[in-house]
Amino acid sequence: MDDTDGYFGETVAARYDESSAEMFASDVVEPAVDVLAELAGDGRALELAIGTGRIALPLARRGVAVHGIDMSRAMVARLRVKPGGDGIGVTIGDFATTKMEGTFSVAYLVFNTIMNLTTQAEQVACFRNVADHLEPGGAFVIEVMVPDLRRLPPGQNAVPFHVDGRRLGFDLYDVATQAMSSHHVEVEDGRGSYWSVPFRYVWPAELDLMAQLAGLRLRERWDGWNREPFTSESRQHVSVWEKPAD
Structure with missing residues (x-):
């Protein structure tokens, strides 16, 4: 493993799409892209941990300007060779702290990736970093499991x-x-x-507090991308926090 790529070096990147094939199915991807495209509107989208482009590429095909952050050069190299991959800007770095130019209408972190930040302090820093990059009224979206x-x-x-x-x-x-x-x-x-x-699991209420510390407030929480109600039986959630317009 290349240490500069964290835990997602060449060995993992080479088989990532195949090993996660169920997550690339259209009935998984399209509902997520529907939500993110709606939130982006005419603005830009920022994907934290963009990886091989599972979400970024179809979102860009909807006409949304997408920029990504990722620590793994090996994963980004897989994105680059896919159709449209060379048109997406990617900054190599830690998504909890990497700074970008400009602001975004929506930032998003999918497929449990908030848990790749293995300390509470890093997770809090991620929320603050995102808040700094959102336009007033912009949204931060996280898809993550409920601890089992x-x-x-x-x-x-x-x-x-x-x-x-x-x-x-x-x-x-x-x-x-x-x-x-x-x-x-x-x-x-x-x-x-x-x-x-390694991961650090995190509870919905804990994420809400992290959002509050970053000046964001909860707008929506669903069981999934199809906006099913979030209940005590939900095993995952999609949460949307917004940066106040004022």
């Missing part, structure tokens, strides 16, 4: 999220620190590979 702690019986700290004949994925939780990590084992042609990524 109800699946942990006493004494257990592992929750499987993918199990089949060639791939095993499980999350490890530390409920004392909100630290967690995802572990991936893949078997191909009789040979196994393993990689893991």
